[in-house]
Amino acid sequence: MNKNILKLIFENRVDDISKITEADINYLNSHHTSSITFTDIKNYILSSDNLDKNLFISNLESYLCDIHFDTGYYCEKYYMYGFSDAINLYNECKKLG
Helix, strand or coil: CHHHHHHHHHHHHHHHHHCCCHHHHHHHHHHCCCCCCHHHHHHHHHHCCCCCHHHHHHHHHHHHHHHHHHHHHHHHHHHHHHHHHHHHHHHHHHHHC
């Protein structure tokens, strides 16, 4: 029963949760440590005959740091949505008696 309720809540909230808001973009842009993208790294590897290993490692570490930060941000965001939904569900169930 609980699994079905959670699935129903998720299906009804998926449009709200999956949107990247202007606030998300601003927050993430202000906290990234680099402007390196996966495409930049891939192009560097593919176009370079003499790969500078130190530069490559530095750029990759910076990129992975950004991914780690983004993951943490979205985990917290989605947790807050879920927790808020759980509190609202609890309150509604309490009203029903």
